[in-house]
Amino acid sequence: MSSDLEPLAAFRLDGRVAIVTGASSGLGTRFAQILAAVGAKVVLAARRADRLAALAKEIPDAVPVTCDVANPTDNERLIATTLEHFGQIDILINNAGATDGGIAAEEETLEEFNRVVAVNQTASFHLATLVAPKMLARGSGSIVNIASIHGLCAGAPNNQAAYVASKSAVIGMTRELAVQWASRGVRVNAIAPAYFETELTTEMFANERSAAWIQRNTPMRRPGRAEELDGALLYLASDASSYVTGTTLVVDGGWTAR
Numbered sequence: 001m002s003s004d005l006e007p008l009a010a011f012r013l014d015g016r017v018a019i020v021t022g023a024s025s026g027l028g029t030r031f032a033q034i035l036a037a038v039g040a041k042v043v044l045a046a047r048r049a050d051r052l053a054a055l056a057k058e059i060p061d062a063v064p065v066t067c068d069v070a071n072p073t074d075n076e077r078l079i080a081t082t083l084e085h086f087g088q089i090d091i092l093i094n095n096a097g098a099t100d101g102g103i104a105a106e107e108e109t110l111e112e113f114n115r116v117v118a119v120n121q122t123a124s125f126h127l128a129t130l131v132a133p134k135m136l137a138r139g140s141g142s143i144v145n146i147a148s149i150h151g152l153c154a155g156a157p158n159n160q161a162a163y164v165a166s167k168s169a170v171i172g173m174t175r176e177l178a179v180q181w182a183s184r185g186v187r188v189n190a191i192a193p194a195y196f197e198t199e200l201t202t203e204m205f206a207n208e209r210s211a212a213w214i215q216r217n218t219p220m221r222r223p224g225r226a227e228e229l230d231g232a233l234l235y236l237a238s239d240a241s242s243y244v245t246g247t248t249l250v251v252d253g254g255w256t257a258r
């Protein structure tokens, strides 16, 4: 069979090198496992070294790098370590995330606002700009930013000004970087998930009222399952989306379609 009649081949990532931030729990752990499952060599970044070491034992060739993405020096070390190990970077998954959930804007300190922006927004920009020169020089690369439906709509009734502001910024930055680099082979896209049960959302799922609110507001009447992001991740990370850049793929059970 000729290769153009094997569409699933474009989703393979054999020999590609992928960095996943926030790989120590939740969606990031799953993303690293899935990228590796289709052939990628993965670099696992987050602050909790014990979690990364445990995950690295499960994934052949995985390299754990302890890294606070809000610290520019850590980010530089993450990129340098990746290049030392593998000599190239093909995929960056900007997944590390933090939230300010629950604070009314008029009571939110600038320090708290900036803490969330530093992880969700500034770090995503910094890491993208650190990998871009290598990717642009080779004329290929895929950057996937993990945004949120709350980059597209407010968090109400949950107060989360910094989260909504930073995830909206990630979606705007995705467009801007995509257009700047489009003609040079580097693609930048985002995924906007709705609600998935992870450490970030533990309190929401533990609370009967907020769990019911999630169900009520999701047309599919249930939260997402981590594996329901696999398709979006692989599509955007791989050559399957070779003509797609600057887009935000919503995975939300219909939330934003209401």
Ligand SMILES: NC(=O)c1ccc[n+]([C@@H]2O[C@H](COP(=O)([O-])OP(=O)(O)OC[C@H]3O[C@@H](n4cnc5c(N)ncnc54)[C@H](OP(=O)(O)O)[C@@H]3O)[C@@H](O)[C@H]2O)c1
Pocket (backbone or CB within 6 Å): 021, 022, 023, 024, 025, 026, 027, 028, 045, 046, 047, 048, 049, 051, 067, 068, 069, 070, 094, 095, 096, 097, 098, 119, 146, 147, 148, 149, 192, 193, 194, 195, 196, 197, 198, 199, 200, 201
């Ligand atoms: N769960 C949802 O419903 C949902 C919905 C939409 C979007 N998202 C987004 O999905 C991404 C993953 O979140 P999750 O739901 O999987 O939550 P999670 O389980 O809490 O994972 C967050 C990850 O980010 C890492 N992280 C946080 N601050 C960091 C820092 N300063 N430096 C390095 N790593 C840092 C954490 O690792 P360490 O603590 O070890 O550093 C952890 O691995 C986030 O961007 C989140 O906004 C989640």
